[in-house]
Amino acid sequence: MASNRDQESISGVATPEILVAQIQGWMEEQSRLAAKIQSNFAALADHADALAKLDNYPKAWDLEYKTLGNEVGGRVRLTGTAMTTMMVNAQAVVRDLPNTHAALGKGAIRFEHVKAIEQESRILHNLQHRQPNPPPFADQAEAAEQARLAAQVTALLADTTSSETAAPVISQEQMGDEALQAAQAQIVADLFARYEAAVLPHAYSKTPNQVRAIAKRIANQLTGATLDQRHQHAVDQRCVFVEPLDDGMAKISAVVEASLAYGVLDRITRQAKTILTANRAASRKRLENQEFDSTAATDPRTIDQLRADLLTDLLLTGVPHGHLTNGGESIQARVQITIPMLGLLTPEQLAKVRAQNPALQHVAGIDGNPILAGYGPIDHQTARNLTGQAPGVNRILLEPIVGSVLETDRYTPNTDLKRFLTARDGQCRFIGCGIKAARSEIDHTIPYSQGGKTTNTNLQYLCKSHHDLKHHSWTAQLEPDGIFKLTSPQGQQYVQEPLSQTMYQPPPAHPYENPYFGPPAPELEPQTVPPVGPAPPF
Secondary structure, eight states, rough: OOOOHHSOOOSOOOOOOHHHHHHHHHHHHHHHHHHHHHHHHHHHHHHHHHHHHHHHHHTTHHHHHHHHHHHHHHOOOOHHHHHHHHHHHHHHHHHHHHHHHHHHHTTHHHHHHHHHHHHHGGGGGOOOGGSSSSOOSSSHHHHHHHHHHHHHHHHHHHHEEEEEOOOOOOOOOHHHHHHHHHHHHHHHHHHHHHHHHHHHHHHSSHHHHHHHHHHHHHHHHHHHHOOOHHHHHTTTEEEEEEOSSSSEEEEEEEEEOOHHHHHHHHHHHHHHHHHHHHHHHHHHHHHTTTTOOTTTTTOOOOOOHHHHHHHHHHHHHHOOOHHHHOOTTTSSOEEEEEEEEGSHHHHHHHHHHHHHHHHGGGOOTTTTTTTTTHHHTOHHHHHHHHHHHHHSSSEEEEEEETEEEEEEEEOOOHHHHHHHHHHOOOOOTTTTOBGGGGGGGGEEOGGGTTTOOSGGGGEEOOOOOHHHHHHOEOOOOOOSSSOEEOTTTTSOOOEEEOOHHHHHSSSSSSSSHHHHHSSOOOOOOOOOOOOOSSSSOO
16 A cells, blocks of 8 residues: 555645656657657758759759758757758658657657667668578568568569560660669668568567667668678778867767777776886885885876876877876877967956956956867866977967957968968857868858958858858858858858857856847746646647
8 A cells, every 4th residue: 555655745736646647748749749850850851852853963962951951950059960960860760660750759659769760770771781691580481571572672673674674765784773773672661661560569668778779689680781791881980089078178989890999998908007017116116215205206197097198198199108198298289279368467467457347357267268179168287288389289369358369379380361260260150060170161251253352351261061051052241350140041040250259258247138038037926836737638
């Protein structure tokens, strides 16, 4: 028998039973809404496909998808890349997994289930992973189904290459290609139908992670791919990426073969243990010799810290060092540090400037936190190490009161105009993009071929992808103060401030002076919250 504490409200709002039922109901409604959004994304993808066929040139598909993806991204304040990915994935679900999409629309499964099922189904498109002679199946029904597919492919090939093939007349080679494509499409369609029928029932009773494991196994069985074939496909996806962390830190990840990854870990672990052993031996020697000098150099690093330092040393210099890292002395990469001008002032000078500019009284970090391009604020010592030791560093001094560039001091020489643009923009100016200037291209707002001048009021940084997109279907306008205005093909305008202003502009005296937010809502008289009713009827 349940106690009263299980049945009655403790907070005075609702019983746990009602709250749980409402959560379930609203999450089911969330799934239904997700299905509607997914349907629209799929329709956008179909529209992009149709436009690309009309355009009929190599980059058409890529540009049409990016155009619509960035149109959505600008409206909902998400990146165009993320929205383009949503279009592709939604189209795959609606086209290849219709029953899964329908289950989401009924609220029977969560979006996470759909994501797992769709992602694990992608291998079904890779017909090159299929073996010429798949392994025997566990039961006769599966063997019969495989035989039916093989017979169907043979029939398709025979029908298409028959001498009775209707007009238009095409070459035998062309007929063979079309027959092969038709056969492959039919095989893929059948594979998806069988895959969905086997996987979807599990989504009604299992978590997304459990469904993913089942889906992976079934997809691999259906393709008949060997471990070697799947491994080669996985090797093709290797990559390196960086994830920003807090407080001047970041995580670098590399997707590589497992044997290499564990080899890297083993090497830096053995090197770290060698350093630890040497440190312990030095400590014992000092004790044996009764050397108790408190100023003697010590290495307090743990094995994890040593491994991290050794890894960065190996990557940046090719040579591991046993000493403590200094955050920049060995770096041979190109970096850009932006330093607020107030960071050069003495405490007395800084106090005087703050007294003369009341708006600066409430500005945290404006008086000296340097900015690492592509990351954000970093500590002073790291900035000093980078700007003082590393070759190819841009040190840019900013006047923080108005956020405009005062001076540039580049260690590796470059043109003044490019240094100015790098200081002002910092990154690609397209909406939602964060690719830094060093990996972007300088673009004429008004094309040079149309009379556009090569000047700071007609130039901005755009990454390669957005550079192509701007010339394809978007229009741009650059204001003298660096404000960049983009207009989408549907007429929606987006205003982008240069990074140098957004990073250093003092905040408004009152938070609601921000133009993106309205005034604060009027304060209401406190009222008694009425009891929550029954769960929603869904």
